[in-house]
Amino acid sequence: MRRYFFEILAVALIGGSLFFFKETLDYLARRDYVAALLVMVIGIAVISVGKELARLALVQRD
Amino acid sequence: MSETLARPTTERRWRTFADVVAFTLGINVWVSIIILPAIFVGALNATSQIAGACLPFAVLLLGLARRSEAILLGLFPAALLVPIALAPAMASSHVYGPIRFTLVAIGVVAYLFGVAFFTTFHEPPKPRSIRPLSSAHADPAERWQRRERVYWMLFAMSLVVPTTLIAWVNFDTSIAAYLGEMYPGRVALMTTALTVGAIALWLGIYLYAFLGVLRPHRTGDRDLVVTLAQARADAKSGKPRARFYLAVALALAAMAMLVLLRHAKG
Numbered sequence: 001m002r003r004y005f006f007e008i009l010a011v012a013l014i015g016g017s018l019f020f021f022k023e024t025l026d027y028l029a030r031r032d033y034v035a036a037l038l039v040m041v042i043g044i045a046v047i048s049v050g051k052e053l054a055r056l057a058l059v060q061r062d
Numbered sequence: 063m064s065e066t067l068a069r070p071t072t073e074r075r076w077r078t079f080a081d082v083v084a085f086t087l088g089i090n091v092w093v094s095i096i097i098l099p100a101i102f103v104g105a106l107n108a109t110s111q112i113a114g115a116c117l118p119f120a121v122l123l124l125g126l127a128r129r130s131e132a133i134l135l136g137l138f139p140a141a142l143l144v145p146i147a148l149a150p151a152m153a154s155s156h157v158y159g160p161i162r163f164t165l166v167a168i169g170v171v172a173y174l175f176g177v178a179f180f181t182t183f184h185e186p187p188k189p190r191s192i193r194p195l196s197s198a199h200a201d202p203a204e205r206w207q208r209r210e211r212v213y214w215m216l217f218a219m220s221l222v223v224p225t226t227l228i229a230w231v232n233f234d235t236s237i238a239a240y241l242g243e244m245y246p247g248r249v250a251l252m253t254t255a256l257t258v259g260a261i262a263l264w265l266g267i268y269l270y271a272f273l274g275v276l277r278p279h280r281t282g283d284r285d286l287v288v289t290l291a292q293a294r295a296d297a298k299s300g301k302p303r304a305r306f307y308l309a310v311a312l313a314l315a316a317m318a319m320l321v322l323l324r325h326a327k328g
Binding site: 034039041042044045046048052053055059 | 293298300302303305306309310312313316317319320323
């Protein structure tokens with residue numbers, strides 16, 4: 001059960017990080033470079049958290 | 063006595079076969095990429111252009127004479143870019159329609175594959191006797207099957223990625239329209255520059271991403287096995303690593319900063 005929870009969360013976080021990268025592009029198009037940088041940092045952080053949860057899900061599988 | 067005589071004969075036959083394959087496929091590449099487009103756009107008028115067009119042929123002959131893989135696989139493809147640099151219109155999209163581009167791409171892949179394979183692959187001499195091992199009846203180990211899958215994937219990607227990149231640069235109408243708008247009268251030159259950029263990008267990806275995957279395999283997976291064992295031991299604790307908390311803190315800090323910025327602007 002925990003494994004599925006981690007897997008769903010990992011997929012949601014990795015997929016959700018794409019939203020932040022899309023927002024980064026939108027901010028860049030509006031020439032708001034500081035906001036673009038901040039949103040990109042959020043995107044990278046979210047994808048890292050997703051990756052860690054995927055790792056934990058993998059351990060649960062073993 | 064007959065065996066010792068047969069071995070050099072087989073070796074010589076292989077070498078001759080490899081030379082013929084490399085020469086035929088190399089000539090095909092040279093004619094289809096340089097000679098035909100040069101005739102089509104009229105880029106064989108000046109002496110420098112003729113010399114430039116002959117340069118790849120000379121490099122091909124030098125590579126065959128020296129039987130050098132570095133020349134045949136590195137210098138010859140690079141020499142093909144010299145006449146194109148002298149007359150960039152030779153590589154423009156109106157010279158290459160999609161069908162012709164596909165045929166030329168197949169020719170280039172066949173050349174690279176033929177030279178890479180036949181210059182290194184030699185037919186081994188016939189064994190005196192054969193004794194089958196008991197393990198020969200079993201399927202290959204899982205790790206070897208996995209490794210083979212990785213190699214096939216790399217092979218497919220090596221064909222698909224550069225071909226897609228170059229075809230996209232040359233045949234996407236929106237890119238051609240954008241170049242026409244930004245660089246009127248220099249579309250062929252800019253398309254060629256973009257094509258060279260696509261090749262450079264592909265070489266970069268191949269060097270860092272693809273060879274990066276192959277390197278642990280070349281060293282017998284020892285480093286990879288140690289890294290995996292370490293990762294498995296870390297993971298057994300069932301707790302997220304420090305970077306998890308760091309990433310959460312970083313995301314929260316960046317979000318807070320973004321909200322503050324919005325507040326300050328508002």
